[in-house]
Amino acid sequence: xxxxxxxxxxxxxxxxxxxxxxxxxxxxxxxxxxxxxxxxxxxxxxxxxxxxxxxxxxxxxxxxxxxxxxxxxxxxxxxxxxxxxxxxxxxxxxxxxxxxxxxxxxxxxxxxxxxxxxxxxxxxxxxxxxxxxxxxxxxxxxxxxxxxxxxxxxxxxxxxxxxxxxxxxxxxxxxxxxxxxxxxxxxxxxxxxxxxxxxxxxxxxxxxxxxxxxxxxxxxxxxxxxxxxxxxxxxxxxxxxxxxxxxxxxxxxxxxxxxxxxxxxxxxxxxxxxxxxxxxxxxxxxxxxxxxxxxxxxxxxxxxxxxxxxxxxxxxxxxxxxxxxxxxxxxxxxxxxxxxxxxxxxxxxxxxxxxxxxxxxxxxxxxxxxxxxxxxxxxxxxxxxxxxxxxxxxxxxxxxxxxxxxxxxxxxxxxxxxxxxxxxxxxxxxxxxxxxxxxxxxxxxxxxxxxxxxxxxxxxxxxxxxxxxxxxxxxxxxxxxxxxxxxxxxxxxxxxxxxxxxxxxxxxxxxxxxxxxxxxxxxxxxxxxxxxxxxxxxxxxxxxxxxxxxxxxxxxxxxxxxxxxxx
Amino acid sequence: xxxxxxxxxxxxxxxxxxxxxxxxxxxxxxxxxxxxxxxxxxxxxxxxxxxxxxxxxxxxxxxxxxxxxxxxxxxxxxxxxxxxxxx
Numbered sequence: 110x111x112x113x114x115x116x117x118x119x120x121x122x123x124x125x126x127x128x129x130x131x132x133x134x135x136x137x138x139x140x141x142x143x144x145x146x147x148x149x150x151x152x153x154x155x156x157x158x159x160x161x162x163x164x165x166x167x168x169x170x171x172x173x174x175x176x177x178x179x180x181x182x183x184x185x186x187x188x189x190x191x192x193x194x195x196x197x198x199x200x201x202x203x204x205x206x207x208x209x210x211x212x213x214x215x216x217x218x219x220x221x222x223x224x225x226x227x228x229x230x231x232x233x234x235x236x237x238x239x240x241x242x243x244x245x246x247x248x249x250x251x252x253x254x255x256x257x258x259x260x261x262x263x264x265x266x267x268x269x270x271x272x273x274x275x276x277x278x279x280x281x282x283x284x285x286x287x288x289x290x291x292x293x294x295x296x297x298x299x300x301x302x303x304x305x306x307x308x309x310x311x312x313x314x315x316x317x318x319x320x321x322x323x324x325x326x327x328x329x330x331x332x333x334x335x336x337x338x339x340x341x342x343x344x345x346x347x348x349x350x351x352x353x354x355x356x357x358x359x360x361x362x363x364x365x366x367x368x369x370x371x372x373x374x375x376x377x378x379x380x381x382x383x384x385x386x387x388x389x390x391x392x393x394x395x396x397x398x399x400x401x402x403x404x405x406x407x408x409x410x411x412x413x414x415x416x417x418x419x420x421x422x423x424x425x426x427x428x429x430x431x432x433x434x435x436x437x438x439x440x441x442x443x444x445x446x447x448x449x450x451x452x453x454x455x456x457x458x459x460x461x462x463x464x465x466x467x468x469x470x471x472x473x474x475x476x477x478x479x480x481x482x483x484x485x486x487x488x489x490x491x492x493x494x495x496x497x498x499x500x501x502x503x504x505x506x507x508x509x510x511x512x513x514x515x516x517x518x519x520x521x522x523x524x525x526x527x528x529x530x531x532x533x534x535x536x537x538x539x540x541x542x543x544x545x546x547x548x549x550x551x552x553x554x555x556x557x558x559x560x561x562x563x564x565x566x567x568x569x570x571x572x573x574x575x576x577x578x579x580x581x582x583x584x585x586x587x588x589x590x591x592x593x594x595x596x597x598x599x600x601x602x603x604x605x606x607x608x609x610x611x612x613x614x615x616x617x618x619x620x621x622x623x624x625x626x627x628x629x630x631x632x633x634x635x636x637x638x639x640x641x642x643x644x645x646x647x648x649x650x651x652x653x654x655x656x657x658x659x660x661x662x663x664x665x666x667x668x669x670x671x672x673x674x675x676x
Numbered sequence: 677x678x679x680x681x682x683x684x685x686x687x688x689x690x691x692x693x694x695x696x697x698x699x700x701x702x703x704x705x706x707x708x709x710x711x712x713x714x715x716x717x718x719x720x721x722x723x724x725x726x727x728x729x730x731x732x733x734x735x736x737x738x739x740x741x742x743x744x745x746x747x748x749x750x751x752x753x754x755x756x757x758x759x760x761x762x763x
Contacts, residue, residue, distance in 0.1 A: 632720035
């Protein structure tokens with residue numbers, strides 16, 4: 110059994126310089142995540158160690174050592190430089206979880222450019238607003254996603270290059286499209302890594318809010334300090350571990366803990382790029398003897414639904430430590446995992462904006478099933494009164510989760526939206542947008558969002574974005590989007606719609622609207638239920654009252670409806 | 677069910693899946709092509725496929741039966757639909 114230093118001890122003596130020292134970083138030094146995740150591990154004598162086991166659909170397997178990923182990063186970086194991509198340029202990764210995604214991540218950072226990872230299931234509208242906002246100069250993608258890029262290309266003057274990493278016939282390439290095969294490229298041994306420093310931008314992840322367009326969360330190279338230490342302490346990753354983070358790098362978990370954390374520690378990680386099934390996942394754990402597994406409540410609940418019997422068909426004894434992120438982990442899931450795997454899932458709480466784990470059930474610390482745990486050492490957290498924004502002293506009273514800024518992985522701004530960024534801070538606290546209580550032992554208990562943003566399967570969906578897209582459908586007069594409870598995804602998108610004259614509600618129109626949003630935005634944003642209504646609840650000033658619909662869906666009290674417009 | 681009717685049903689589902697979920701023109705869906713485990717149809721999109729089946733065949737498939745395994749190929753989808761036809 111692994112011995113862990115006590116949480117109290119680590120908290121008492123904590124300073125981020127612990128991580129900087131281990132990384133060999135001194136203030137003012139060059140710090141480049143691409144170098145730290147590959148070259149440094151090779152210099153430390155682990156060039157031959159496996160960095161990545163990849164398994165795709167149909168049994169495709171690839172293995173890369175740390176020297177392989179170092180060379181791949183150099184090669185991709187060289188290719189991008191030859192195109193004229195420079196430091197500070199945004200390069201989007203729009204790919205499934207194929208090796209090129211992980212390797213390009215390193216290559217982009219090595220030239221000082223900014224990685225903009227986007228979920229490959231995004232539809233053309235979702236893709237467009239994010240590329241336009243970032244003024245992205247190049248997109249690296251696969252042939253299967255090329256049609257979505259082509260549809261919006263003419264509206265994106267900043268987008269000069271579309272790089273396709275798999276097979277496409279040269280005659281099929283359009284202007285500005287380039288074929289790049291890593292397998293066929295000559296590996297680049299010597300490479301001048303761009304001398305990024307602590308505050309140089311590194312990764313630009315997009316996240317959804319209640320209103321307005323998605324926001325680009327800017328992170329910097331110094332974030333590696335947080336990601337390194339939280340991976341080591343919270344995910345308890347050791348030298349001999351085999352690690353599996355199930356998150357897609359289109360989302361922040363997939364980069365902070367699916368690339369930077371494990372590789373900065375020189376750990377071996379596995380990637381499974383197939384659709385979900387309990388058999389496939391358990392088979393993957395068994396085959397690779399995975400020891401540390403970082404997953405999400407939606408996946409865990411899907412595994413629970415698949416039943417206990419299937420677990421017995423696999424040897425999962427290699428598992429040593431389990432952790433979860435994305436949405437609150439219900440106590441039943443923690444208790445279930447203890448029963449079937451012999452290990453509990455450790456819930457962790459953090460966000461795209463925080464860049465690294467903030468609240469956690471620390472290894473070795475008593476787990477309270479259903480609780481998010483306690484703040485990571487060095488993180489000053491509290492819950493604030495929602496009116497005064499002053500910390501609540503009373504145990505068990507609900508408030509807004511807030512943190513004192515200052516940890517290395519904290520976002521530096523919202524891309525081209527400084528005003529929204531400033532709104533995230535009150536009285537010197539960063540407002541997370543989530544609510545919780547704190548019990549008498551300092552454990553946080555999640556209550557819910559403080560806004561209308563929908564967290565479905567661990568992904569944030571903006572009701573505003575869905576409503577805006579719905580209005581583009583010819584049949585839709587008005588719409589209000591909220592969530593409804595879901596056994597697996599915690600909540601899913603539901604749309605209330607009034608129709609324009611001449612359109613008749615019915616199941617075929619419902620399906621048409623669902624598919625319309627799925628293709629425009631993403632499958633995650635697709636309403637899983639559409640209700641046609643004669644009118645929507647509004648204030649006297651005409652603002653749609655989503656909370657009335659939300660309360661109805663969740664069987665909650667509607668609250669104050671004195672401003673509700675009379676029929 | 678007669679073989680002709682069964683084949684027609686499979687063609688209907690196959691064409692719908694190809695039209696709605698496959699972006700790559702070079703990908704050909706057969707009745708055996710894995711849909712969920714291959715990642716062509718994700719768990720969120722599966723809901724729209726379920727709605728299509730229920731609308732088209734005027735059936736109601738219980739949520740407990742709408743599993744990734746049952747939706748993993750045209751063949752398995754048609755087998756599932758057949759269980760609820762004429763019920």
